[in-house]
Amino acid sequence: MPRTNLIFIMSDDHAAHAISAYGSRVNQTPNLDRIARDGMRMDAVFCTNSICSPSRATILTGTYSHINGVASIWTEMDYRVPTFVDVLHDNGYKTAMFGKWHLGERGKSLPRGFDAWKIFPGQGDYVDPEMIDPKGASVVTGYATDIITDLALDWIDELGADQPFAMMVHHKAPHRPWVPDVKHKHLYADGTIPEPDTFFDDYATRSKAVRGVHMTIADDMGADDLKTEVPEHLRGPEKRHARMSWKYQIYMRDYLQCIQSIDDNVGRLLDHLEERGLAENTLVVYTSDQGFFLGDHGWFDKRLMFDQSLQMPMLMRWPAEIEAGTRSEAIITNVDFAATFLDVCGIDATVELPTSQGRSFRPLLRGEQIEDWADAAYYRYWEHDDPIHAAPAHYGIRTADYKLIYYYGAGLGVPGASDRIFEPEWELYDLHQDPTEMRNIADDPDYADVREALAGKLAEYQARYGDEPYVGPDTPRPEWGPYDVEIFDQLQEYVQRARAAN
Ligand SMILES: [Ca+2]
Known part of the structure; x- marks a missing residue:
């Protein structure tokens, strides 16, 4: 054989x-x-x-x-x-x-x-x-x-x-x-691609950690990505939706x-x-x-x-x-x-x-x-020092039915990096009732038992894989690599430029 x-x-x-x-x-x-x-x-x-x-x-x-x-x-x-x-x-x-x-x-x-x-x-x-x-x-x-x-x-x-x-x-x-x-440049003519149902999510029930990410099409997608500048008539907060559709x-x-x-x-x-x-x-x-x-x-x-x-x-x-x-x-x-x-x-x-x-x-x-x-699947995101995307430190657990996420509010240890720091926050989603994850129910009393069970499972998986829960700024974390303060300054300038051109 x-x-x-x-x-x-x-x-x-x-x-x-x-x-x-x-x-x-x-x-x-x-x-x-x-x-x-x-x-x-x-x-x-x-x-x-x-x-x-x-x-x-x-x-x-x-x-x-x-x-x-x-x-x-x-x-x-x-x-x-x-x-x-x-x-x-x-x-x-x-x-x-x-x-x-x-x-x-x-x-x-x-x-x-x-x-x-x-x-x-x-x-x-x-x-x-x-x-x-x-x-x-x-x-x-x-x-x-x-x-x-x-x-x-x-x-x-x-x-x-x-x-x-x-x-x-x-x-x-x-x-x-x-x-x-170049041979694919004729495909997907302007205006033909359907927008997702959650395109205009207003983040009403979400954590502050998630509301603050710099990954919005409206305000963070810049000329480097689009290969063109946002036209003047689509700039400003009141043109947000029209600008999103155009960029999308x-x-x-x-x-x-x-x-x-x-x-x-x-x-x-x-x-x-x-x-x-x-x-x-x-x-x-x-x-x-x-x-x-x-x-x-x-x-x-x-x-x-x-x-x-x-x-x-x-x-x-x-x-x-x-x-x-x-x-x-x-x-x-x-x-x-x-x-x-x-x-x-x-x-x-x-x-x-x-x-x-x-x-x-x-x-x-x-x-x-x-x-x-x-x-269940255990997840952990570590790149919260990145000033471009400003995505928060978090870990969580996903089962077939639910997802529990803990944004633990870790500070950023790198000079020049984004300084967003939050109080710890939780998000919980019911993946059957809410498959597009629009409604955070972490504080809904009807789901208190579910949240408690998932928090237990999260701790169990963390222990199984030998990961340390976050208990404060002194919690050990993997080294972040050979970062450079000058690079961080450049990245922050890039973000400010991209956001200013919207
Ligand atoms: Ca990738």
């Missing part, structure tokens, strides 16, 4: 509600839908820290941010815990990584355990990007999503027959600044055009596997490092624990074991990926990657139940 191959395709900031297999109202993704049609659509996969670098470190190591140390985009990977790629490589797999790495590109933070790799420095560019490989840096001509796919196809073709392999295909798209390929069409047009290239290129990769006779025995995963607000609640970006940001799309095709057209509603987090991928490759993570905090969900892929599978 040949060993199973793994192709892990991950885009950057691609929300599930911009995939037609998930019922998108805004676009069609026929090639991503092929993975769902021929395999499994997973409906409750959540990230444990909704931002780029932390999610990547969590996926590689099977651990929470406080264990692997990558708590923010300013922190680089230092391999204080090993990765599932290390294990696969030690077990005879050929391994490769192409595209957005975003865990540092110098010295010890470079990709490790890969036979072949070629990555963007930092966020990378969409057009004619610089790329780094073991030989050094060079400019690669073309569009990023095509380039990454070309590298993936070429590498598959170089493998020997029956050589088991694991390949990570990490798209830069559709991350800011959403630069589409530009934002979503560019975002969805970027996704169109991903969809095309996933189709190329799937076709290639079929032509090479590799489809049957290869697990193909499509996911994104986290979700994204597509105008939901009037926002763009991610970070918060609302579902559009928290949910990772996850489509998996593996004809040898996954029945076509199946779905799973089990609650899974990105901490579970490493153990699962090792299991699929015939390796027991509890033995070979004992530092992993995750658990293999492979039986779920076969349609089996796991009796004592977790019924």
Whole structure:
């Protein structure tokens, strides 16, 4: 029996509600839908820290941010815990990584355990990007999503027959600044993209912490994102709604055009596997490092624990074991990926990657139940020092029925960073009565018992994963990385400029 191959395709900031297999109202993704049609659509996969670098470190190591140390985009990977790629490589797999790495590109933070790799420095560019490989840096001509796919196809073709392999295909798209390929520029004409139902959320019941985030389309989306200035007649508080609608069409047009290239290129990769006779025995995963607000609640970006940001799309095709057209509603987090991928490759993570905090969900892929599978996901966001987005420190728990979030009011320890500090606040959402999370019921007496039970579950999960609850400014926290006061000053100027131009 040949060993199973793994192709892990991950885009950057691609929300599930911009995939037609998930019922998108805004676009069609026929090639991503092929993975769902021929395999499994997973409906409750959540990230444990909704931002780029932390999610990547969590996926590689099977651990929470406080264990692997990558708590923010300013922190680089230092391999204080090993990765599932290390294990696969030690077990005879050929391994490769192409595209957005975003865990540092110098010295010890470079990709490790890969036979072949070629990555963007930092966020990378969409057009004619610089790329780094073991030989050094060079400019690669073309569009990023095509380039990454070309590298993936070429590498598959170089493998020997029956050589088991694991390949990570990490798209830069559709991350800011959403630069589409010229061949997709005709799609999604102005005015044709429907606005979400929660677009004009007035935040009436929300915490102060959430009301203060700098992620609004109205006031925080600037000329760098839109590639044009807000016209004079749409500026000012009284033009807020008209300005939002105008910006939304530009934002979503560019975002969805970027996704169109991903969809095309996933189709190329799937076709290639079929032509090479590799489809049957290869697990193909499509996911994104986290979700994204597509105008939901009037926002763009991610970070918060609302579902559009928290949910990772996850489509998996593996004809040898996954029945076509199946779905799973089990609650899974990105901490579970490493153990699962090792299991699929015939390796027991509890033995070979004992530092992993995750658990293999492979039986779920076969349609089996796991009796004592977790019924909640624990989440923690650490990047509250970021002056651009001003997203608050928080942790919380999400079950199938409810979500409890604690904004614990941590101060900011970085000179020059945003100084928003709050009293601790709670939010509670009833996901059946209020699936779009519009009504915070944390202080509703009818839900007092629910809140108490969830607070208990939150503490239980925090203890299970060895995370420390916040008890004041002296509470230990992961190091934040090599930040620089001058950079913070520049970022704050950027925010002030963007907000002033609205
Ligand atoms: Ca991301």
